[in-house]
Amino acid sequence: MYAKVIVDVPAKQTNRAFDYSVPEALRDWVAVGSRVSVPFGPRKLQGFVVELDDRSVMDPAKVKPIAEILDLSPPLTPDLVQLAHWISQTYLCHEITALQAMIPGALKAKYERHVRVKDDSMGQERPMSGLSGNAVGQHSFLLPAQQEIIRYVAAKGSVEIEALLQRFNSEGKLIKELMAEGYLQEVQMVKDRMTAKKALTVFPPDDPEQLRAWAEQLPSRSAKQKEVLELLAERPVPVKLTDLLNELSISAGTVKSLVEKGWLELREVEVLRDPYSHRSFQRTVPLSLMPEQEQVFQRISRPVMDREHRVFLLHGVTGSGKTEVYLQSIQTCLDQGREAIVLVPEISLTPQMVERFKGRFGDQVAVMHSRLSHGERYDEWRKIMQKQVRVVIGARSAIFAPFTQIGLIIIDEEHESSYKQEESPKYHARDVAIARASQHDAVVVLGSATPSLESMYGTLPEYKAEAAAREDSSQARFRSEQLDLFGASTEAGHPAADNNSQARLTGRRVPFELLTMHNRVEGRPLPRVHIIDMREELRQGNRSMFSRDLYKAIEDRLHKKEQTVLLLNRRGYSTFVMCRTCGYVAECPHCDISLTYHQSSRAIRCHYCGYAERELTVCPSCSSEHIRHFGTGTQRVEEELTKLFPGIRVIRMDVDTTTEKGSHEKWLTLFRNRQADLLLGTQMVAKGLDFPHVTLVGAIAADTVLNLPDFRAAERTFQLLTQVAGRAGRHELPGEVYVQTYAPEHYSIISASRHDYQSFMEKEMTLRKFHEYPPFHRLILITLSHEQVPLLMRTAELLASRIKELAKELQPMPVEVLGPVASPISRIKDRYRFQCMIKYRGEASISRLVHQAVAGFEELERQQKLTISVDVDPQVLM
Numbered sequence: 001m002y003a004k005v006i007v008d009v010p011a012k013q014t015n016r017a018f019d020y021s022v023p024e025a026l027r028d029w030v031a032v033g034s035r036v037s038v039p040f041g042p043r044k045l046q047g048f049v050v051e052l053d054d055r056s057v058m059d060p061a062k063v064k065p066i067a068e069i070l071d072l073s074p075p076l077t078p079d080l081v082q083l084a085h086w087i088s089q090t091y092l093c094h095e096i097t098a099l100q101a102m103i104p105g106a107l108k109a110k111y112e113r114h115v116r117v118k119d120d121s122m123g124q125e126r127p128m129s130g131l132s133g134n135a136v137g138q139h140s141f142l143l144p145a146q147q148e149i150i151r152y153v154a155a156k157g158s159v160e161i162e163a164l165l166q167r168f169n170s171e172g173k174l175i176k177e178l179m180a181e182g183y184l185q186e187v188q189m190v191k192d193r194m195t196a197k198k199a200l201t202v203f204p205p206d207d208p209e210q211l212r213a214w215a216e217q218l219p220s221r222s223a224k225q226k227e228v229l230e231l232l233a234e235r236p237v238p239v240k241l242t243d244l245l246n247e248l249s250i251s252a253g254t255v256k257s258l259v260e261k262g263w264l265e266l267r268e269v270e271v272l273r274d275p276y277s278h279r280s281f282q283r284t285v286p287l288s289l290m291p292e293q294e295q296v297f298q299r300i301s302r303p304v305m306d307r308e309h310r311v312f313l314l315h316g317v318t319g320s321g322k323t324e325v326y327l328q329s330i331q332t333c334l335d336q337g338r339e340a341i342v343l344v345p346e347i348s349l350t351p352q353m354v355e356r357f358k359g360r361f362g363d364q365v366a367v368m369h370s371r372l373s374h375g376e377r378y379d380e381w382r383k384i385m386q387k388q389v390r391v392v393i394g395a396r397s398a399i400f401a402p403f404t405q406i407g408l409i410i411i412d413e414e415h416e417s418s419y420k421q422e423e424s425p426k427y428h429a430r431d432v433a434i435a436r437a438s439q440h441d442a443v444v445v446l447g448s449a450t451p452s453l454e455s456m457y458g459t460l461p462e463y464k465a466e467a468a469a470r471e472d473s474s475q476a477r478f479r480s481e482q483l484d485l486f487g488a489s490t491e492a493g494h495p496a497a498d499n500n501s502q503a504r505l506t507g508r509r510v511p512f513e514l515l516t517m518h519n520r521v522e523g524r525p526l527p528r529v530h531i532i533d534m535r536e537e538l539r540q541g542n543r544s545m546f547s548r549d550l551y552k553a554i555e556d557r558l559h560k561k562e563q564t565v566l567l568l569n570r571r572g573y574s575t576f577v578m579c580r581t582c583g584y585v586a587e588c589p590h591c592d593i594s595l596t597y598h599q600s601s602r603a604i605r606c607h608y609c610g611y612a613e614r615e616l617t618v619c620p621s622c623s624s625e626h627i628r629h630f631g632t633g634t635q636r637v638e639e640e641l642t643k644l645f646p647g648i649r650v651i652r653m654d655v656d657t658t659t660e661k662g663s664h665e666k667w668l669t670l671f672r673n674r675q676a677d678l679l680l681g682t683q684m685v686a687k688g689l690d691f692p693h694v695t696l697v698g699a700i701a702a703d704t705v706l707n708l709p710d711f712r713a714a715e716r717t718f719q720l721l722t723q724v725a726g727r728a729g730r731h732e733l734p735g736e737v738y739v740q741t742y743a744p745e746h747y748s749i750i751s752a753s754r755h756d757y758q759s760f761m762e763k764e765m766t767l768r769k770f771h772e773y774p775p776f777h778r779l780i781l782i783t784l785s786h787e788q789v790p791l792l793m794r795t796a797e798l799l800a801s802r803i804k805e806l807a808k809e810l811q812p813m814p815v816e817v818l819g820p821v822a823s824p825i826s827r828i829k830d831r832y833r834f835q836c837m838i839k840y841r842g843e844a845s846i847s848r849l850v851h852q853a854v855a856g857f858e859e860l861e862r863q864q865k866l867t868i869s870v871d872v873d874p875q876v877l878m
Contacts, residue, residue, distance in 0.1 A: 001027055002056045003066060005047035007040050010094040012858045018047075019056040021065045030066065033074035033081050035107065037067045044187065046070065048099045050081050073385060075103050077402050079439045086435055092851050092870045093425040101425055102400040106378035115175075116158040117150055118185045142183075146174050150183060158187065197375060200241040201269040202255060204232040211236070214263050224254045229263070241266065272379040275372050281358040286328055292517045293321050299515055300325070300445055301332040304407055307441045311434055313414075313455050314447040316517030317755065318726020319524065322447050323353075325517075326410050327360050329445065334364070334390055338407030338442075342393040343429055345416040345687060346370060351665040352672075352690060357393050368394030368401070371661060396421060396429045399436065406440040409433045413687055414446035414455060415719055420875040428873060430455070446512070449726060449757075450719040453768065456761060457775035458512035520730075527697070527728040527735030529753040533744045545632050545640055550698050550738040554678070558645060562733065563671070563693045564678045565685055567724045568634050568700040577604055577616060581624035586616060592827040597629050598656065599639070609829045637700060638680055653681035686724035692731040697724055702741040702749060709824050710877050711773045714748040718760050721752035772816075772839055774873070780838040780850055781874040783823060785831040785867045795857065795866060796820035796834040802853045803838065809849075815840045824878045831867070837877075847872065 004017035020038050022030050030036065034049040044067055056063055076084075076099065084098035091098075100108055142150070149168055153159050165172055178184045204211060211233040215226045227248055232239070245252060258264045289297055296314060303310040316322045330340045344353060346369060357365050366380045366389040383389045384401050392401040396419055399409070411419070411430055419429040430446065437444045446455055520526065532547040542548060557564050576594040577586040586595045588606035595604035597615060605612040616627045629636075634654045641650050651667050658664050664684075671679050672691060679685055679694075699721060706717045721739060729735020741749055751760035769776045782799065786792040800820050807815040816839040823833035840846050854868055861868055 001030075002053050002063065003030055003034075003036070003049045004051040004053065005036060005038055005066075006050055006096050006099060007038060007047040008045045008096055008100075009040070010097050012855055015088075015094045015096075017050050019058050019063050020047075021056075021060075021063045022052075023065050026066060026069055029069050029072070031074050032078045033076035035070040035075055035103075037070060039064050039067060048076065048081070048096070049074075050085070050095075071107075075107060075385070075402065077404055079404075079436070080400060080402065083400075083432070083436055083439070087425050087427050087432065090431075090847065091425050091427050091872050092847060092854070098425045098427075101397065101421075101427075104378045104381045105374050113161045114158040114187050115153055115161055115164055115179070115184050116187055117154045118182055143174070145171055146178055146183075149175060149178060153184060161186070197271055197273050197379070198268040199271045200266055201238050202232070202241055202244055203238045203265040203267065204236050205263075206236065208233040208236045211263075214261075222257075224248070224250050225258055228255060228258060232264075238269070240271070272383060273373075273376045274379070275367065275376040281355055281362070283362065284356075284359040286331070286360075287324050289324065289328070290321065290519070290521060292519060293325050293521075296515045296517060297325050297328055299513075300329045300408075300443060304329065304333050304338075304443050305336060307336075307407070309438050309441045309443070311437075311444045311458075311512045312446065312515050313451055313459050313512045314445055314515045314517070315451050315456075315757070316447065316449060316515075317520060317526065318449045318723065319520040319526075319730045320449075320517040321521040322412070322517065323356060326412070326445070326447070327356070329408060329410070330361070330391060333407040334361075336407055338405045339390045339403040340392075340408040340410070341398060341401055341403065341406065341433075342391065343396065343398055343409070343411045343419070343433065344393065345413050345418045346395040351668060354393065357391065361391050364389050365391045365393060366401075368392060368398045370395065371664065373661070399429050399432050406437065406442045408443050408445070409437050410445045410447065412447050413723075415448045415450050415452040416687075417716070417875040420873075422876060424869075426871045426874075428875075431873075450722045451757075453715060453761065453764060454775040455512060456514075457765075459514040524729065524731070525734065526755050527725055527737045529725055529737040529739060529755070531744045531749060531753050532738055532740045534740050534742050544644075545637060545700060546644070546698075547738065547740055550740065551644070553696050553698070553736065553738060554645065557696045558648065558677055560695075561693075562695045563674065563676075563691060564696040564698065565689075565691075565694055565724070565727050566637065566678060566680045566698045566700060567683070567686055567720075568632065568637055568680070569682050569704045569720070577627060577629055579619035579621065579624055580626040580628050582619060582622040584619050584621040590828075590830045592825055596633065598633075599635050600656070608825070632701065634680060634682060641678065641680070648678060649676040650678050650680055651676040653679065653684055655682070658684070683720060683724075686720055686727070689727055690730055691727070693733065694727055695729060695733045695735050697728040697735065697737045699724060699737070699739045699741075702739045703743045703746070706743060706746065706748070708878070711768070711771070712875075714746070715764060717746075718748040718752050718764075721749065722755065722757075725752065725755075777839045777841055778846075778872075779874060780840075780846065781871040781877060782836045782838070782850070782854070783833055783869045783871070784820070784835070785828075785833045785869075786864065787831055789832050791864060791866070792832050792834055793820070795860065796836065799853060799857060799868070800836045802856060803836070803850065806849045806853055815846065815849075 001022040003020050003022050005020050006017055007014055018038075018040075020036075030049060030052070032049055032052060036047050036049060037044050038047045040047075080102050081099070084102060085095060087093070087098040087101075088095040145168075149164075149171065152167065153164065159167075164175065168175060175184070179186065211229045215229040215233070218226045218229075228244070228250065231244075231248065241252065241255060244250075244255065255264065255266065259266045296316075300312060314322060314325070326342065330342070333340045342357070354367055358367075366383050368377060368380050372380065381402070384392060384403065392398050392403070394401075411433055414430055421427055421429075434444050436442075448455075530549060532549055534547065537547050540548075544551070546554075554564055577597050578584065586604055587593065588595055588609065588611050590611055591606055591608045593606060593608055595606055595611075595613075597604050601612075602615045603612045604615055618625055619627060634652055635656075638650050638652045641648055651671055653664075653667050658667070667679075668689070670676055674693060702721055703717065705720065706713050710716075725737040725739075728737055737753075739749060739753060743749060747763050748760060751757070751763075768774065773779075784792055784796050784799070786795075797820060800817055804817050807817065817836060818839065819836040820834045823835045826833055838846065838850065850870060854870060857866070857868060860866055
């Protein structure tokens with residue numbers, strides 16, 4: 001029996017499966033998806049089994065055996081192994097990188113250097129050069145100290161080098177000589193980064209009458225021990241020691257005395273960490289659906305029950321009740337004996353969202369997000385592995401939950417750019433979700449009040465006709481591309497038997513079906529939106545960051561005891577620091593970006609590399625004291641609010657105030673309990689919040705994103721304004737929104753003020769088609785970085801030329817290579833950056849072309865410490 005293993009070495013030469021034999025003792029344990037330790041050269045490495053076979057392409061005598069299996073149950077399901085291969089081919093990353101992205105950080109290998117006694121050294125008597133003294137014992141040429149070291153290591157089996165040096169802290173030279181002469185050898189061990197949590201647990205005997213009899217035997221001075229026995233007689237089940245001590249207010253010595261008598265047993269038991277153990281969730285029942293909700297629910301539930309793979313785009317205005325539709329659709333899925341995954345943006349994964357799912361499905365829900373500790377995330381993942389839960393709600397990576405019977409995948413706020421991972425593997429969760437659902441014949445629901453244009457394009461007749469024509473005209477070519485793309489060849493090290501299953505992993509080739517919800521629940525009106533021209537405010541002499549209308553509106557809400565949400569998508573106190581005498585701007589010495597002033601720490605910081613220095617009082621260039629802070633950040637708005645409205649209670653939520661664990665929950669709970677009048681924050685306050693007493697929303701600088709060098713700037717502006725406006729008037733009280741801008745005539749702002757997605761989409765689609773941007777064309781962004789500009793420029797030009805040369809083979813398919821040019825942020829962390837952009841229509845061929853071109857520069861990357869990063873379908877162009 002042979003296993004094909006992808007090893008933990010992300011490099012071109014190792015980006016394939018290697019053959020290992022499966023020892024007889026491990027044959028019942030090794031499966032596709034197993035994590036194993038294997039010898040690789042002189043080292044032992046972690047690897048993943050991607051295929052099992054009874055033959056090997058290598059000489060059997062040269063095939064090394066698997067050293068050990070690292071988990072009793074494979075951490076990856078076979079469909080996840082297949083999906084990892086698809087991700088590596090689609091997003092041009094190493095396969096081990098895709099596999100590692102699917103497991104919790106606790107299982108990512110930690111390599112430890114251990115020492116053990118060499119197998120043939122025990123019992124040998126041989127002289128050692130460089131050693132002196134008359135040794136006695138088994139190794140007659142060894143010093144007593146060296147014999148003691150060998151006996152110590154032999155007794156332990158293997159000892160970590162650092163631990164051995166600590167135990168024999170004055171014998172480092174002797175240890176080194178023992179290793180040099182072959183008595184000891186160094187081995188690399190593969191360890192997990194996290195161990196299971198264990199708790200001391202009290203086990204009573206099975207017979208409660210025996211406990212009562214023992215309690216009667218105790219003298220009156222042992223009242224506490226008697227209490228323990230009587231409690232356990234009432235509840236004769238194992239109980240955690242800490243729980244028992246707390247409940248009875250006793251010391252550990254009381255329980256220890258009973259253990260010493262042999263009446264109770266105390267032992268360590270593994271327990272799962274529960275991040276919500278301190279919370280209780282009130283169970284909720286399904287609500288009556290409004291006609292629009294019912295219609296959408298029926299459209300989703302039918303294919304769920306029929307086990308039919310479909311993709312729906314649910315376009316529902318803010319407050320239309322999408323979440324209740326999600327909950328009832330999930331119940332339908334669970335009733336079929338299947339499992340559901342719900343993805344939400346990280347910033348929308350609020351306690352309120354968790355409460356709604358836990359309240360409906362109780363302990364069947366696992367929650368996975370970055371604010372959990374490593375141990376908590378590991379244990380939530382283990383609940384899924386052990387089939388203790390059937391619903392997962394989480395951020396982007398929850399799409400890899402190791403379910404085996406998926407029936408429904410929901411992506412809420414599907415337009416969010418955070419669903420695209422910005423480090424390798426640079427996958428988009430939306431496309432991975434569609435690919436994974438195709439493996440399980442599951443339904444995907446993409447929900448948003450402001451769907452991305454790429455998703456909306458998938459519902460249009462133009463796209464459906466294009467997809468059908470492409471399928472009809474090039475079916476044979478498409479199938480051959482898919483087989484090649486998904487590694488059907490034996491060279492790739494993956495089975496080609498299930499071609500239909502492989503070909504289903506086609507991502508966005510599947511047309512989407514549009515579902516709409518135009519009305520808010522119970523017919524509540526959408527909030528009225530006022531556009532405030534800040535140029536006119538300036539002409540009228542108002543130099544404040546608040547327009548006169550917004551000022552009056554905040555004052556009115558304070559008087560009415562209603563709540564306000566203010567959005568400013570900039571953290572810090574001011575966006576840059578400048579000398580008014582000579583024009584000097586404080587910039588990061590490591591990045592081409594200005595430093596942001598933070599008043600709370602009186603420091604200026606770089607938001608890219610973290611560099612910080614004390615605030616400037618004198619200009620470093622001209623020694624002038626006329627240093628001023630320009631621009632507006634959330635800290636400055638908070639300060640201004642307390643000046644203008646004495647006594648106002650403000651909660652500020654941005655990256656600086658939400659770094660501590662539980663901080664999101666703390667601030668939002670305070671606001672929900674009306675212990676604050678105003679919630680001020682960056683885009684994290686724009687989504688997923690539902691507060692009954694919020695009747696006013698203000699966008700301080702609506703055009704912050706509008707001027708970025710990004711073709712999606714207008715779309716993101718429209719989405720952000722529409723989403724934040726949706727926080728107002730969600731319940732009985734009507735809402736009002738004030739949008740402050742210096743570009744009141746821009747179509748994205750006008751459309752957002754009218755809640756008019758259709759007019760925005762039509763205008764933006766026309767522009768995108770004219771300029772050949774997504775969704776009509778696709779993009780691949782290649783970014784190169786190095787410490788020296790000349791080498792960087794030469795390499796970027798060679799790479800662009802190589803891509804253009806290879807692209808000629810794809811004619812008549814149009815492929816346009818733009819660049820190389822300096823990136824918009826041309827230096828980060830002392831590394832200069834250049835980029836090339838590839839525009840094209842089509843699918844698999846371009847991926848292979850780019851992979852081939854970049855692979856030719858891998859040796860240069862290694863030798864010169866050059867970095868080449870490939871981003872397929874990029875969301876960020878900076």
